[in-house]
Amino acid sequence: MQIILPGGCRIFYNGDDTYVQPGGGMEGRQADAVYRGNLTRLLEKVHAERGLDMAQYRPRYVERRLAARLHALNLHTYRQYATYLDEHPEEYAKLLDTLTINVTQFFRDPTVFELFRKDILPALLKEKAARHQRMIRVWSAGCATGQEPYSLAMSFLSAMEPQGSDFLLTILGTDLDRNALAVARRAEYDLGLIDQIPKVDQQKYLDVHNDHFKIKPAVTRLCKFDYLNLFEDKPIHVVDVIFCRNVFIYFNREEQERVLGVFWSALARGGYLVLGRSERIGPQVEHDYELISGRERIYRKPLKLL
């Protein structure tokens, strides 16, 4: 039953479960408290079940996306939706799609790339040079439309400049979305995205046209794109860096552990694993890896294994 309260609140009653669009007045404030409580419980549930910390997103954005799912399912309250998730676990994927689908950016989470460029890349190149190793292999797992691998390629090229180009660098972007991979291979993006790329990199690595820009061959020749389903296909081996960001949120705990196992075998000793800012790894993995930055979710496979 829907009731319009004085002050313009709309409330849906369902036992003690209440969904309200806050408007004002005493009833509005009480209903708002119930609404907030149910929302918090729902977010905690999604966090516990799928490891997605929606607190990382703007609250209004989360509420709008949830409202879209409730509307699609003809549900009125967060409690109804929590029950629906229990009865139809496949709904988690749709919720996560609604929240994250195809979202990617060049240099996404710039502080991750800043740390990567400032500390990690120089250290990695120095170690490689000291060991007379020329091959560097990087894997962007769940690369979507290619912005992440190209950001990595630009970062590596800038870092390698002062040392000469003695390294043989390969950046492999993989995904299970073939359409996204086709966009990645084209390496051509809407001009509206150009500000995501640092000015200095724009000048060096982009060819700008009227309404789009193209990534220069010096960058694209380093990048290869392949279809790979993290659950089904043979993993890549002996990589120095894995970026797998904003992909785990699709997976349940068990599947996350499985994929983390794949990454452990894929990484060379001393290799780096970079996860998404809202993703966390289990205590076992935290024990296995050295923590480089908790905030930026950067881990390192130890050089010497116990």
Ligand SMILES: C[S@@+](CC[C@H](N)C(=O)[O-])C[C@H]1O[C@@H](n2cnc3c(N)ncnc32)[C@H](O)[C@@H]1O
């Ligand atoms: C939100 S995008 C993240 C893109 C990029 N890593 C970033 O952080 O900007 C998630 C990508 O993971 C891909 N993905 C989801 N499940 C996958 C799986 N099992 N194997 C490989 N890729 C997967 C999706 O197709 C999508 O392109």
